[in-house]
Amino acid sequence: MFNKLRANYNLSNVLVRIAFVLAFVFCNWQRFLGVAYNMSFQSITGGTLDISGVGVLLLSLFSAALMGAVLMFLIPFLADVFLNLAKIHSVPRAEYRLLLLLFFTIGFFANGLLNLINLATPLLLVWGGVLFPFVVSVCCCFAFYKVTVRLYFNDVTVVNYFKYYVVVSAALIFFLEIL
């Protein structure tokens, strides 16, 4: 199965992108449900839309899927920008982008699983809501770095890659997970 996927880039690409969107929805459903509730509340009080009942759930799932789809295209684009800025041209772009999406997918899925623990107690909701995404992000960044270095970089080229990679990933983690 795994060898077949490795031999078929197009199939892997499609599967990873579908898994990415699903994992994103799985990771963020609580957040989107809250937003949908707010929209429902506004729609009721404002009298503009009629979103209520199971419609709130469907709206939240649709919003999450839409956001996931947008990110699915945005992340590979940003990966290209990163590689251009870092002047790294020795990497197979398509494969690199796919690997990046794959690691995001794994991260979202792990985060989604951990978020289920948040439902256990109020204390975990507060602490887990902050700690889990941070831990998962750091782990995924580290794992992605190790895999890409092993595949594409030697002792000389890894220095430049590490420098840019750490700056970008640290900035993302700091602004998205800590602040």
Place this chain on the structure above:
Amino acid sequence: MKRAVLFAVVLGIVLTCAFSSTAFAETSDGGYKNSQAYTLVKKICDELPVRQAGKNGQTAIWLQNEFADLTDGQIQADVKEFAITDATKGYNVQAWLRPNTATNKQIIIGAHYDAEGQGAGDNAAGVAAVLMIMQRLYKSGGLPVNVCFVLFDGEELGLLGSQNFLASMTQTDIDNTLVMFNLDSIANGDNLYLWCENKHTDLAELITSKSDMLREKPYAKGTFNLANYYYGYTEIPQNSDQTPFRLAGIPTALFFSGTYDVKPWNYAESKDPNKSVMNSAQDTFDNLDKYNGAQFVDKINAVVNSVEQTVLDGEFVTVAANQRAQLVNLKVWYQPWWARLVCAIVFAILVVLAVLYYRKLQKNAILGTAEVKNNSVFSTPQAEDIFAFGDKKTNGGSPPAEDVFTFDDKKK
């Protein structure tokens, strides 16, 4: 045989009585429609059909007069103005009831009066209950503490009235406030709940002991996480007017009517869709009466009785004063900033490690090799796999090329 027939008759009578009692409560015109709770809620909805925040100047005056009417002019309420926007204002209506013996201890009993639509359940019922409590405590005498009755404006816009009320309190006032009772949406749901803390406390015990209808809200563990309405986790449940007070460290007791036995995407108000009308145009007095009947009056009376008897209970001051010691410490464990601080510390350590590792990489770059790495996750197919004919890839699939391009006579 006679015993069996007799048993069947008795059983039939008992079952008939049991089932008809609930139906009677919902359909009977007698009794509850003449009650003070019914009359007050109807009066508020009829005479103040629009109580939208920002347009409540006249509503506040009406409520101010109601305070005086219910106490033969003995209690004069004040209207406190606050800004909602540059152009619009909100109005809190508040009145004090003092005990015979002077004390600096006080309690606050409040409900919001602003509403989206007619707002019969949310929150004309709560306003009626506050007015009834005020009237009863005024008549009963024997108050142990100062009581502030306050009707908040701007709750639906984000607890504006209660936040402004709290902002007007000094730290001494806050320290002297034993409890803030908040009555919000107390009539329309399936059950009548009390919420003090996310654990059992002596105050909750005292209040619930005053009514069979009243029960504590299920503690957060195991309930749904519906962030918007705070029905789930956080120590600030039910995003209502008690929240600013609780965040200031004042013990609070919220009365509300709802259910936790609904699907997570529904309002936690009722399993009956006709009763889940909070903040909608369907939250009218007619619907409240039609779908709840005498039950909504019973709930209002239960809240009124509970608050009145709690305040007049001989143990109230002691129990309420002890409630502060039983509050969950929101400033430490329930603040996400502490978790963020932990993350920031770990992050700083990782950055330092990354810098050290970068130096190591620089040394390795000088001493190491610069071999070309062109590994790939995806296997590259061999040229012959791409250009080969089907006959070579599959045995017995397509006929060999020579069979295709040769004439029949040559084969023969």
